Amino acid sequence: MKLQQLSLFLENRPGRLDAPLEAIAAEGINILTLSLADTAQFGILRLIVREWDKAKRVLEQAGWVVNLTEVVAVDVLDRPGGLATVLKILDGAGLNIEYMYAYSLRRGDKAILIFRFEDPDRAIQVLLDQGLHVVDGDELMSVAAA
Amino acid sequence: MLTELWNDAEGGFHPASAPDFLPATALKEVQLRRLRAVVARAYKNVALFRTRMEERRLTPDAIHSLADIQRLPFTVKTDLRDTYPFGLFASPMSDVVRLHASSGTTGKPIVVAYTREDIEVWAEVMARTFAACGLHRGDILQNAFGYGLFTGGLGAHYGGEALGATVIPISGGNTDRQIMLIRDFGVSALCCTPSYFTHMIERARELGVDLRDLPLRVGIFGAEPWTDGMRRHIETEAGIKAYDIYGLSEIIGPGVASECSAQEGLHLFEDHFYPEIIDPETGEALPDGQEGELVLTTLSKKAMPMIRYRTRDITSLITEPCTCGRTLRRMRRIGRRSDDMFIIRGVNVFPSQVEAALLAVEGTLPHYQIILTRDQGLDRMAVEVEVTPEVFSDRIGALENVRTRLAQAIEHILGIRVELRLVEPRSIARSEGKAKRVIDRRNEGG
Ligand SMILES: [Zn+2]
Numbered sequence: 001m002k003l004q005q006l007s008l009f010l011e012n013r014p015g016r017l018d019a020p021l022e023a024i025a026a027e028g029i030n031i032l033t034l035s036l037a038d039t040a041q042f043g044i045l046r047l048i049v050r051e052w053d054k055a056k057r058v059l060e061q062a063g064w065v066v067n068l069t070e071v072v073a074v075d076v077l078d079r080p081g082g083l084a085t086v087l088k089i090l091d092g093a094g095l096n097i098e099y100m101y102a103y104s105l106r107r108g109d110k111a112i113l114i115f116r117f118e119d120p121d122r123a124i125q126v127l128l129d130q131g132l133h134v135v136d137g138d139e140l141m142s143v144a145a146a
Numbered sequence: 147m148l149t150e151l152w153n154d155a156e157g158g159f160h161p162a163s164a165p166d167f168l169p170a171t172a173l174k175e176v177q178l179r180r181l182r183a184v185v186a187r188a189y190k191n192v193a194l195f196r197t198r199m200e201e202r203r204l205t206p207d208a209i210h211s212l213a214d215i216q217r218l219p220f221t222v223k224t225d226l227r228d229t230y231p232f233g234l235f236a237s238p239m240s241d242v243v244r245l246h247a248s249s250g251t252t253g254k255p256i257v258v259a260y261t262r263e264d265i266e267v268w269a270e271v272m273a274r275t276f277a278a279c280g281l282h283r284g285d286i287l288q289n290a291f292g293y294g295l296f297t298g299g300l301g302a303h304y305g306g307e308a309l310g311a312t313v314i315p316i317s318g319g320n321t322d323r324q325i326m327l328i329r330d331f332g333v334s335a336l337c338c339t340p341s342y343f344t345h346m347i348e349r350a351r352e353l354g355v356d357l358r359d360l361p362l363r364v365g366i367f368g369a370e371p372w373t374d375g376m377r378r379h380i381e382t383e384a385g386i387k388a389y390d391i392y393g394l395s396e397i398i399g400p401g402v403a404s405e406c407s408a409q410e411g412l413h414l415f416e417d418h419f420y421p422e423i424i425d426p427e428t429g430e431a432l433p434d435g436q437e438g439e440l441v442l443t444t445l446s447k448k449a450m451p452m453i454r455y456r457t458r459d460i461t462s463l464i465t466e467p468c469t470c471g472r473t474l475r476r477m478r479r480i481g482r483r484s485d486d487m488f489i490i491r492g493v494n495v496f497p498s499q500v501e502a503a504l505l506a507v508e509g510t511l512p513h514y515q516i517i518l519t520r521d522q523g524l525d526r527m528a529v530e531v532e533v534t535p536e537v538f539s540d541r542i543g544a545l546e547n548v549r550t551r552l553a554q555a556i557e558h559i560l561g562i563r564v565e566l567r568l569v570e571p572r573s574i575a576r577s578e579g580k581a582k583r584v585i586d587r588r589n590e591g592g
Pocket of ligand 1: 405406407408413468469470471472
């Protein structure tokens with residue numbers, strides 16, 4: 001149920017996103033979602049793609065340093081309090097969230113959030129126990145295709 | 147006894163290596179005889195040297211023992227510039243068969259000359275270098291030192307051939323082809339600058355070539371100082387033994403000193419190059435074991451003898467016997483070259499100090515560059531460090547932490563503030579020869 005996320009290092013300069021995204025696009029690899037976290041000096045580009053292993057190879061051959069991380073996608077009701085409910089559950093279970101961001105596509109009245117947990121396996125167990133819907137890779141692809 | 151050594155099946159010993167095993171007394175005899183001859187030759191043919199001897203009321207007859215060398219005047223790098231191009235030659239041009247020149251970063255280059263005999267000595271000391279690094283007949287040696295005016299390429303080339311190795315004269319550059327030939331030709335030994343080889347390792351990894359799976363066994367690296375950490379990185383990543391060699395164009399080129407299987411200091415080929423260690427401030431000779439500036443006298447050079455040449459390299463001599471059996475004295479690896487030193491806010495800084503800090507934090511040495519700027523009269527130092535797979539993380543906090551630790555490690559060693567910038571992999575220019583570690587923009591306008 002975990003998803004593979006690719007991260008790469010970027011300097012914080014205009015236009016720095018272009019090169020890696022073009023390298024992936026040139027191989028016909030579909031980007032499902034991306035998020036950029038940055039400081040004044042540098043940034044980290046996080047990507048979820050269809051063929052992560054191929055994308056990783058392509059990026060590394062082009063000279064990028066690529067990091068592979070397991071993340072968890074969760075369905076959250078897209079209305080006030082929807083996110084708060086999930087966070088409360090996670091907090092109650094003492095789960096550490098390293099960071100999170102929203103998946104670019106929505107599904108009906110639900111948004112999909114991507115979480116980076118310190119302990120993704122336990123997080124998935126807690127979320128399932130509380131009746132939340134954890135979105136796996138295939139499902140995420142089908143949202144993109146729909 | 148020496149014959150037995152020569153026939154060692156491992157090929158660690160070659161007939162050319164015989165002088166490496168001379169008993170101390172025989173070595174001293176050879177040195178004294180050659181020293182007297184070279185001083186006489188320089189006195190007779192080089193005006194600058196003769197003038198300096200006359201100022202000291204000295205003639206070549208003043209040399210009775212090796213210790214008398216301390217009475218002779220020094221030669222310094224500016225002497226070569228001041229007498230540009232041919233002022234220090236001791237042979238007529240009709241006897242000179244080769245000229246090399248160094249690329250000085252400013253002004254005139256330094257010109258060096260060789261007679262046919264000098265070229266033979268050079269081939270001999272380079273053959274002894276390769277033999278000390280465990281090469282022998284049958285080895286395929288890829289020579290990635292630059293061919294041309296730089297002494298590295300041709301020096302290693304003639305030495306490799308003299309040893310009986312198969313030499314590939316690929317020169318520097320075209321890294322993809324270097325890797326292709328290493329793989330396709332079954333290259334067993336390679337020589338170049340250590341920084342260029344780390345670039346080859348990096349590129350091989352990108353091309354999906356694992357150097358550890360190939361026959362490559364030995365790397366012979368020189369022409370710039372490199373750290374033990376860099377050696378460990380090279381040896382692990384390429385699955386080879388990495389040896390340090392030393393030389394400089396003014397003396398002959400590569401072939402002045404070489405490590406052996408023990409990798410504990412470089413044996414000086416002191417039957418041709420007589421070493422002294424002096425206090426760089428006072429010029430006084432220092433006892434063996436003490437650190438100071440290396441001074442070399444070419445005992446057998448004909449075209450361009452160098453008497454007490456100040457190398458500006460900081461090291462010390464090791465007199466204890468070496469486990470390899472060579473009787474030649476060793477010098478410690480050069481960590482600091484006084485030419486590389488820069489002064490910022492009154493503090494003397496060597497790039498190797500920055501390297502030591504980066505290495506302590508990261509475990510391996512990342513590509514880095516030091517940039518000096520001046521802002522409203524105040525010098526600033528920035529260190530750009532390429533992000534490596536070892537330190538990269540998907541979390542901002544972890545990267546900020548790396549950046550802080552790197553900056554603190556450098557500040558701790560140097561005692562001055564630095565701005566540390568993490569930069570993208572491959573964003574710092576790679577060099578095919580000596581790495582350019584310091585960019586000084588302090589005198590550029592503004
Ligand atoms: Zn030895």
